[in-house]
Amino acid sequence: MTQPRVIIIGAGFGGLYAARTLADKPVDVLLIDRKNFHTFTPLLYQVATCGLDPSEIAYPVRHIFYDRPNIRFLMGEVAAIDHLRKTVSVRTSGTTQEEHYDYLIVAAGSVTNFFGNQTVARAAFVLKDLSDAVILRNHILRLFEKAAWVEDAAEKQALTTMVVVGGGPTGLETAGALFELYNYVLRQEYRHTQDMVAHVILVEASDRLLAPFPEKLQQEALRQLTSLGVEVVLDNSVQEAGEHFIRLHDGREIATHTIVWAAGVKASPLADRIGVELQRGGRVPVGETLEVIGREHIYVVGDMAYLTNPHGMPYPQMIPVAKQQGMHAAQNILRQLSGQPQTAFQYRDRGIMATIGRSRAVAWIFNRFTFTGYLAWIMWLSLHLLWLLGFRNRVSVLVGWVWNYFTFDRSVRIILEHRELEPVREPPLADQV
């Protein structure tokens, strides 16, 4: 007798925890992702700022489940979902293959939201996946090499000015880490050009940083960022951006070659394939069992799902929500299979935290306790190491962090370019052999 088949789309936090919940259970699981690895996204900014190696925050999906025989993996991109025939079409290298499901969990996450501003969409760097981080790293290092040899003072300043848009945790972490990279590490190595001073500017549209945190911590985060050396611009949004400038709503124009957009996300375009009317931010409306409203046996979890909490607010697009929803959807499928009623999703909020740089952080735990500075930073470090558990990489991350702390060093400063799409060519001197 064949077992019921569960397809999970996406190996991010939602999909991964759904798959873990279904491991060794009486179901056949097919996990689909465009990449062959899971990315520990909270540390993407450390890859972008030369603190960690890409592979230290990426873990091959096949390895995670190599001893779980009921979980198979398919690398490919989902092109279509047919809820009537209960199939998913997956584009793999060169072909499209169709896979049947009895239950479907869609956990394809979110993409950057430029809120329709095409000039920003063209000019800005983002930090959504591992490639983004490496691209930003290469860009920054290349600009510094250029700035070291440029004579014109204005151009030099533009090359070493970096604007981060968005006052959420990603924006703060990126701004802080960039400032530290510039001013502690790179300046050591560009001694011949002591006129090179890096500027990091954080732009936030509202009047405060870290919107969901209590006001005390919002102000502490602002103080810590400013004391580090980051310029914080509040109550101001981006009007237009180009390759070499950004213009804010109040007319201020900043000459810069680097804009990092961390100001918002929206659901993955895959939401459209489910065929129901979408909610704000392109999110898929789900019931409290996490099943899509009007689509039996299809669950949507994480950043893609739209579900309101008991206070009538949609759950935030955060990793803990995705993890817990992934587990819950999987459990509801198991409940159905064993003839039990499904249960309603309830979020267990353990708190939120953000780090700003060396010894600088804020944390709000169980919505009650506030921590700031060194203590909050140590909590942030320990928790992120714990969460990396299961990753073999935590050892090397820890070694790297301890090293960086005592030496102010950042080891991964290599500009690694791939020319994968170009054919390997015989160099021009072939006839001289």
Next chain:
Amino acid sequence: MTQPRVIIIGAGFGGLYAARTLADKPVDVLLIDRKNFHTFTPLLYQVATCGLDPSEIAYPVRHIFYDRPNIRFLMGEVAAIDHLRKTVSVRTSGTTQEEHYDYLIVAAGSVTNFFGNQTVARAAFVLKDLSDAVILRNHILRLFEKAAWVEDAAEKQALTTMVVVGGGPTGLETAGALFELYNYVLRQEYRHTQDMVAHVILVEASDRLLAPFPEKLQQEALRQLTSLGVEVVLDNSVQEAGEHFIRLHDGREIATHTIVWAAGVKASPLADRIGVELQRGGRVPVGETLEVIGREHIYVVGDMAYLTNPHGMPYPQMIPVAKQQGMHAAQNILRQLSGQPQTAFQYRDRGIMATIGRSRAVAWIFNRFTFTGYLAWIMWLSLHLLWLLGFRNRVSVLVGWVWNYFTFDRSVRIILEHRELEPVREPPLADQV
């Protein structure tokens, strides 16, 4: 009074050791390289086979010399050398800048030599720099993902067959490491497809592996490779290659998607810019002081240089030769500046070694002592860790190696693609925000 200016082209082993020799000496040094890092090339094959992270064998040039104020670094590509005006033209991002030298050390290394076979040049992968290694790694991992879902047995075998051409140390190391990656690591993670068996075939045109080693070690290397599971084809060369096949000289055709060409190098095309008649393999003839014959104040070292040893044979294109020549050229410049006569280059040959895989290696030390198997492998490991000295990365390399040894694991199995040349695009659902 300004100091004499030495330009060094290339931050490989030759250029790096030349710069080290000139550090803190009464000269201004400008070190030029296309990349911002030095690559520890002997371990490239470990990056290609998922054993090490790219940054573990790459070290930022600026960091190496950050406390040596007389050494500056310029990232760019040398487009021209004018020996009459004593200038070098360097293409950097968007501009060309001209730099004056009093002494020039050219250490631009070598490129792959396909010996005029255009079909191989188009189809083959190489292992000359860090990008090559990452490209090969991505390719292999992608083929395995594909092979896991292919039904046709012949196509499945072609996807998991890999041909390495060249019986030198690089060929042996790559063939051995690929076999281990396939058969110890990847097969664990493709349990649903136990019919997937990897084939690694090593092709060498002559009748023996490791040409410069004594015959006893050549035979031992052959025995070790074969006992591991690699098929070794001697006395046979490549006639033609395509994306999905390779045809040998004796007519044998092998269906494969992966050809790694490690069968030869020739001098960097930059040799052409020096304007003297080149020797075999495009190498620049130098005198025993390492100055180019007919070009005063221009030194060429390493793979680019053509100099015969006391037995009338050209020095091999190996790292120890490049290192020693780099140091010697730098010392000869210092001798000239202090009014002393230049001295002749003498190579101190300490031996050669090659590793074939876990506990498998051969070593020939001081041209007298032979070592094989586990002992040779431990020597190889220890020496390569020692040589990485100065790299902070040796700690993480050691941790990784010890881990891999006891677990048979390879941690860096991520397919990391950059889409750097594509603009960041708004996804198709922009109107739904």
